[in-house]
Amino acid sequence: MPRYARYVENGIVHTGVVRHGRVHDIPRDLDILTLLQAPEHERTDILINTGRQQRKPIEDTRLLAPVEPRALRDFVTFEAHIAGMKKGEPGDGSVPEQWYEAPRFLFANPWSVVGTGADIPMPPFTQRLDFELEVAAIVKHTVRDLAIEDAAEHIAGYCIWNDWSARDVQGEEMRVGLGPSKGKDFANTLGPWITTPEELREYRDGDRYDLPMTVSINGEVVGSDNLKNMSWSFEEMLVHASRDAFVGAGDVLGSGTASTGALSESWSRTGQLTPPPLQVGDVVKMEVEGLGEITNRIVETTSPAHTVPRARRTYGPDRL
Amino acid sequence: MPRYARYVENGIVHTGVVRHGRVHDIPRDLDILTLLQAPEHERTDILINTGRQQRKPIEDTRLLAPVEPRALRDFVTFEAHIAGMKKGEPGDGSVPEQWYEAPRFLFANPWSVVGTGADIPMPPFTQRLDFELEVAAIVKHTVRDLAIEDAAEHIAGYCIWNDWSARDVQGEEMRVGLGPSKGKDFANTLGPWITTPEELREYRDGDRYDLPMTVSINGEVVGSDNLKNMSWSFEEMLVHASRDAFVGAGDVLGSGTASTGALSESWSRTGQLTPPPLQVGDVVKMEVEGLGEITNRIVETTSPAHTVPRARRTYGPDRL
Known part of the structure; x- marks a missing residue:
């Protein structure tokens, strides 16, 4: 049944389980990738335990991207x-x-x-x-x-x-x-x-x-x-x-x-x-x-939109 | 004068300063990016201190890529x-x-x-x-x-x-x-x-x-x-x-x-x-x-060279 989210609360990134419209907090030292890699039985234990953790409706939660991929x-x-x-x-x-x-x-x-x-x-x-x-x-x-x-x-x-x-x-x-x-x-x-x-x-x-x-x-x-x-x-x-x-x-x-x-x-x-x-x-x-x-x-953007000049020519019949 | 390298010794990744054909070890808890970001005077102190650290000829060193970029x-x-x-x-x-x-x-x-x-x-x-x-x-x-x-x-x-x-x-x-x-x-x-x-x-x-x-x-x-x-x-x-x-x-x-x-x-x-x-x-x-x-x-490669099939057709006049 698991769906896993990352969210921010009081400036801290949390990992949570999404269930029945609510996000249940998971202890902070478990990042989402470690959780996803954990064996099935460990994840089940975690899911059971999260039932006792803090929970809040999803709509009151500031969700982050669920992963920060390198590639x-x-x-x-x-x-x-x-x-x-x-x-x-x-x-x-x-x-x-x-x-x-x-x-x-x-x-x-x-x-x-x-x-x-x-x-x-x-x-x-x-x-x-x-x-x-x-x-x-x-x-x-x-x-x-x-x-x-x-x-x-x-x-x-x-x-x-x-x-x-x-x-x-x-x-x-x-x-x-x-x-x-x-x-x-x-x-x-x-x-x-x-x-x-x-x-x-x-x-x-x-x-x-x-x-x-x-x-x-x-x-x-x-x-x-x-x-x-x-x-x-x-x-x-x-x-x-x-x-x-x-x-x-x-x-x-x-x-x-x-x-x-x-x-x-x-x-x-x-x-x-x-x-x-x-x-x-x-x-x-x-x-x-x-x-x-x-x-x-x-x-609206706040980007100052800095531009760089066109290519400086470095190639001609004289070079190759 | 600084040139910075990463190298492996006894299975551990080290950061080092390259000087006069030798690599001088830097304490392990300083990764190379932290070092590059340090203010000039801190880097100078580090350079002075590395003179007392372990050093070895570059040709006896197993160099790694100097950075592990995300992008x-x-x-x-x-x-x-x-x-x-x-x-x-x-x-x-x-x-x-x-x-x-x-x-x-x-x-x-x-x-x-x-x-x-x-x-x-x-x-x-x-x-x-x-x-x-x-x-x-x-x-x-x-x-x-x-x-x-x-x-x-x-x-x-x-x-x-x-x-x-x-x-x-x-x-x-x-x-x-x-x-x-x-x-x-x-x-x-x-x-x-x-x-x-x-x-x-x-x-x-x-x-x-x-x-x-x-x-x-x-x-x-x-x-x-x-x-x-x-x-x-x-x-x-x-x-x-x-x-x-x-x-x-x-x-x-x-x-x-x-x-x-x-x-x-x-x-x-x-x-x-x-x-x-x-x-x-x-x-x-x-x-x-x-x-x-x-x-x-x-x-020689050791890759088994697994291939995947060609595209399965999913588009025709019947679809759009």
Whole structure:
């Protein structure tokens, strides 16, 4: 039954168990990753004991991102999303054959992780602020060269991921060929808590999860999909990421954007900026059955928006 | 005068000062980042005290990577390198205009950092193993929205970075549009130690460093450039990275590959696989004046090379 959260009270970070709409405190010296790694019987003992600890309604709690990963790998596993995006990118509008061969990913900024309820300052350099509706798996132990039959036991649980994106900046950056940088490094919402695989057993469908997902702006649903439409399972993603490389305990693996789970997919399909880019005051809510919901509001930025000069030319016929 | 290193002795990680070809031990409870952040007078006291500590010749020391960054941002600041690479990529062979506008970067795998002397297993999935000759800056404090006039004081020092790359895999991945993943996540050598900005004062030329760089395979020099050919300074890169986003203490900012600092630049310019891709047994050495040298040998892999199936199709005319 366990769902685990991190929250702040009186300036102190607590680990808690979420149960029946309440958060039950766990003794402070147990960080959430240690808890997730503990053997089943120890976790059960802890759960029984938390019944006697301080508890409060979730709505009165200031939740944090449930983990502070060292590495976030964001995959691209929803075929319909990439098919939609490619219609608006340079090229012939089709999904590249290379997408089908293996689950591709990129690393995200680990310092930009925030929780549900956090305000997201409007980045000063964008007129195309967007979200991405994703589900994240949290890795239980540091692994390398994992076999598929061993992969499930190394996934600690799941949460929702909103990979906030500045589409105009991202588009410019991707023209250089090495992927986005400032277009995606300012905010990543993870939350509301970690739901363990045991908790999701009823939703399991083969090696996928049958979990409806929606995203709404100011209460109006603008996108929906189902997690079972991933073209690879989380276990396969972990196997691929760990091939000849370390994946660390607490690392996050993102599903990639669900279809219609980003405004830019509509922009790309239709050539119209409809729905419009996010504005200050907009509230973005994402819900995934079994995992809960995360909500963030866009607020005015306080960033001074320092810029740097263009490249100094260092190359010419005289050099090479 | 300080250069700081991490090394292993009897299974314990030590922080040391490098001086006159020897490593002087520093008390164990001072990790290298704390040391780099300490005020000048405290560091001087420590340096004086280390004269009385255990010391040994560098060649008898097992050096580690000098930092364990949470995030590595690898930039692309050498114009001649990107000009050479673009000749072999899809497109018209010219440097994209977007490259000149701002210093673009991507995040690398923080778990793959190793030191000089470490063996690099040949990745089981490549026939095009290559290196990248770079210099890395280590960030002193966690910053956000840094102004250019404040940037220099937040750089703790510099080291050499070899960003090992599997060019065949990287090429496939980049066709999807989001940059490389498995083509670059298996190994990053940082080392041999951190050289502080004070130590490099004599090489300073405006806001660049005049530091000759070379890379050799089995003793033969195959590439050389100078760090002053960066199209942006490290201070500018830090300002750009910190714009509306956190850059963490201990994070690494890479210069990107120097011109002729990767075999693939030759392959791309000439259309020939000359020099040939790295093979088991090859020794790659990188030297940068003022920073020292790093050396790694390619060894047989022990990776079982688990693969995952191709994408399961989930999208068709019936879905959207």
